[in-house]
Amino acid sequence: MKKSIKALIFPVVVMVALLLLFVLKLKQDAKYEATYTDVFDTVTSITVYDKNQKEFHKKEEKLHNMLLKYHKEYDIYHSYKGLNNIKTINDNAGIQPVKVDSEIIELLKYGKKLYKETKGQTNIAFGSVLKVWHKYRTEGIDYPEAARVPSMKELKEMAKYCDIEDVIIDEKASTVYLKKKGMSLDVGSIGKGYAVEKLGQYAKKLGIERALISVGGNVLAIGEKPDQSLWKIGIQNPDLDNEESFIKYVSVKDNCVVTSGDYQRYYTVKGKNYCHIVDPDTLMPSETIHSVTVITKKSGYADALSTGLFNMSYEEGKALVETLPGVEAMWILKNNKIGYSSGFEQYISQ
């Protein structure tokens, strides 16, 4: 009798252990996803590991609302009833200061700071020139046969209105004033990244510990995945027709990955592509770079840097990145060569 009990102990222990494992596995958070097409004129996806669909939905709705708020505030093309946004500031250039939400003040202050850090390559006061390109690009897409490149005379004329020192921020009064008529803010280079940064902070407040947020390729990884593995991010192949969508993969946790590329928004004139990122020095789109990917902790910083680096030569950009702590970058050049900053390759996975 005693013997048979003894013989039973081992199998019973194994069975109980297996059952426990199974229950634990069931209790583990599952993966939930939401996709939006109504913010920042791009695709946003939020992936969260959460207890159940209901919990996820509650949080996801709050995050979506926050994004919608930023979308309206940073909009330069549309007005919204009862809201002073960046367009309102632009419409009042040379006329009067505009009272705005503290979020806008914060973003613009950040923009000014980044102007210095990128040696003027990321300029939120560059709107007047970007507007010219935007007009020609839109026309060129609508009527490809009639597509034209703006004249240097026109661009230089508008470049007179891009002095960041003429963006007057009064924090006490919570107002912004553009000194000269003709000036125009364009926060396209930092707005999305900044919003993602804020979104990440909010997500953590909501109790989200494992998530991947992507607003048009501004990717933020919160924590790691439940199995302790890293988030694997594909970096877009500049050749959009290639069977391989991604040219490299990076694996990250608690980090941001942002890419600025010439293949997303562009138009073609006489067989040559002109993209939406314009160099403040030459007033023309970069000739040498397909894309720059930046990895760093802060999303707003990553967004601004990727634009700034896109406007520099590879050599100049690489030299800058090497001086910045906690920043790594990868360049895909027009000749399809790939360059890395000294610490980038540690993130690359197969």
Next chain:
Amino acid sequence: MEQKGKLKNDLILVTVLLLVAVITFFAMKVYQKQTTNHAMVVVSVDGKEWGRYPLNKNCKKVISLSDGQYNELTIKDGYADMTDATCPDKICVHHKKISKNGETLVCLPHKVVVEIESEEESNVDGSTN
């Protein structure tokens, strides 16, 4: 005698366990294969699911929107492709056809997203462009 009996029993136990392991392994393989074959093309408009179609069945779907706007989705030979659309930029039409889990076709002006969904382990969690 008793020793020998024990050894025999152990052998049986080990064999049975091994057999179970091998069978489970192959059963899972087969199951996985079956589910990958069931890849679906999921169409959503403004965040809401509009329809889902098997990737392995050729078909043509016109996603009709308000004001006579539409996107035409063609599923052929295991690929989903946007073959026509009334949107201004036609970025969705110019996009290459998709077939792998997680790949998307997006028409921002119409808020149309076409995504491949399958049980196949996705190679990436996200992407940057």
